[in-house]
Amino acid sequence: MKNKEKPNLNNSQVYQTKQLVEILKKSPFESMGNLINYISPNRENKISERTFHRIKATLRDDYGIVVKYSRANEGFYLDEEKSINIESFLSHMEILATGEQISHNLNGNNNSLSFIEFENRSAIEVIPNFKSVLDAIQQNFPISFIHNSFYYYKEIKEQEYTLNPYYLKQYQNRWYVVGETEKGYRTFGLDRIKNIETGTKKFKSKINEAKEKFSHVVGLNTMDHKLQTIKLSFHISQKLYVESLPLHNSQKQINLDNHKSFDISLNIHPNFEFSQQILKYASMVKVLEPKWLAEEIKEELRKGFENY
Numbered sequence: 552m553k554n555k556e557k558p559n560l561n562n563s564q565v566y567q568t569k570q571l572v573e574i575l576k577k578s579p580f581e582s583m584g585n586l587i588n589y590i591s592p593n594r595e596n597k598i599s600e601r602t603f604h605r606i607k608a609t610l611r612d613d614y615g616i617v618v619k620y621s622r623a624n625e626g627f628y629l630d631e632e633k634s635i636n637i638e639s640f641l642s643h644m645e646i647l648a649t650g651e652q653i654s655h656n657l658n659g660n661n662n663s664l665s666f667i668e669f670e671n672r673s674a675i676e677v678i679p680n681f682k683s684v685l686d687a688i689q690q691n692f693p694i695s696f697i698h699n700s701f702y703y704y705k706e707i708k709e710q711e712y713t714l715n716p717y718y719l720k721q722y723q724n725r726w727y728v729v730g731e732t733e734k735g736y737r738t739f740g741l742d743r744i745k746n747i748e749t750g751t752k753k754f755k756s757k758i759n760e761a762k763e764k765f766s767h768v769v770g771l772n773t774m775d776h777k778l779q780t781i782k783l784s785f786h787i788s789q790k791l792y793v794e795s796l797p798l799h800n801s802q803k804q805i806n807l808d809n810h811k812s813f814d815i816s817l818n819i820h821p822n823f824e825f826s827q828q829i830l831k832y833a834s835m836v837k838v839l840e841p842k843w844l845a846e847e848i849k850e851e852l853r854k855g856f857e858n859y
Contacts, residue, residue: 564606564609565644565647565648565651566590566648567590567598567606568606568609568610568614568644569641569644569645569648570589570590571586571589571590571606571607571610571618572610572616572629572637572640572641572644573641574586574589574590575618575627575628575629576629576637576641579624579626579627579628579629580621580624580625580626580627580628581626581627582625582626582627583600583603583627586603586627587600587603590603590606614635614640615634615635615640616629616634616635616637616640617629617630617633617634618630638800653667680741680742680744680747681719681726681741683747683749684716684719684728684741684747685719686749687716687749688716688717688718688719688728690753691753691754691755691756692749692750692751692752692753692754693713693714693715693716693749693750693752693754694713694714694716694747694748694749694750695711695712695713695714695747695748695750696711696712696714696739696744696745696746696747696748697709697710697711697712697744697745697746698710698711698712698739698743698744699743699744699745700743712732712737712739713732713733713750714728714730714731714732714737714739715730715731715732715754715756715757716728716729716730717729717730717731717756717757717758717761717762718758718761718762719741720738720765720771722770722771722824723770725740725741725742726740726741726742727739727740727741727771728741728744729761729765730761731757731761736761736764736773738765738771766800767801767818767819767820768819768820768822768824768825769798769799769819769822769824769825769828770822770823770824770825771824772822772823772824773820773822775820775821775822775823776820776821776822777820778818778819778820779818779819779820779821779841780816780817780818780840780841781816781817781818781819781821781825781838781840781841781844782805782814782815782816782838782839782840783798783814783815783816783817783829783836783837783838783839784806784812784813784814784836784837784839785812785813785814785815785832785835785836786812786813786834786835786836787810787811787812787813788835789813789832789835789836790813793813793815794813798815798817798825798828799817799819801817801818801819802815802816802817803815803816803817814839821844826844826847826848826851829848830848830851830852830855833852
């Protein structure tokens with residue numbers, strides 16, 4: 552039996568499914584009437600209740616997003632326990648919506664791409680690897696490949712690996728495969744692997760265990776330090792930036808009575824990638840806790856100062 556292919560959604564359907572999930576994520580227990588008003592194109596062109604239920608069914612059957620009705624709260628909500636990763640779904644729909652808009656404009660104006668500048672070519676260059684790895688993940692097949700390491704700057708360091716791939720993870724506009732070698736969990740950049748071969752002996756997926764292992768890190772390295780609470784104090788001018796693009800999903804605002812700075816706490820394994828995120832804010836951020844991290848960042852800033 553073949554897997555059911557997901558339907559090609561038009562721009563309106565992409566907008567409606569994305570809007571419904573975003574609204575319920577921010578404001579659960581909204582009534583059907585309110586939700587219909589929110590996701591309809593305009594007041595004169597409201598969707599029907601039948602269309603609303605069809606959108607719910609599409610979210611459930613094709614994307615694993617479960618919307619339920621609560622009699623106690625008299626409204627609809629997202630059943631996050633029974634739903635596949637909601638953030639990944641929203642990112643997926645954002646890509647579809649953007650692609651649909653670009654495609655629509657190209658049909659009417661051949662010069663549309665001259666008004667759009669993409670960040671880099673990495674997404675284009677890794678498409679062959681992306682498909683090969685994703686196919687292996689979906690079928691629970693191991694992959695073997697040659698990996699080029701960035702850590703050896705004087706020469707290219709190539710090494711062969713065999714990996715049970717569990718899922719794909721995006722970080723800083725690059726795609727990585729997360730999986731397990733004979734030596735434990737590893738991540739590999741898709742743009743740095745070549746000669747991929749897919750095995751035939753199936754493995755038992757540990758996707759939930761793998762995601763849990765990487766859920767408390769910024770970036771890709773889980774080995775640097777134990778799980779702990781980090782407290783940061785940002786210059787108040789950075790509040791909207793840090794709120795709109797959180798450093799980690801555990802981010803919470805603290806010291807609410809202090810209006811001169813924007814203070815947050817995070818529950819993570821602090822690592823190299825996290826330190827890089829702090830350092831990019833330079834004088835706009837101060838590490839409040841733990842003390843060892845504050846000293847480490849201060850030392851890096853001192854070294855940077857001495858370069859000038």
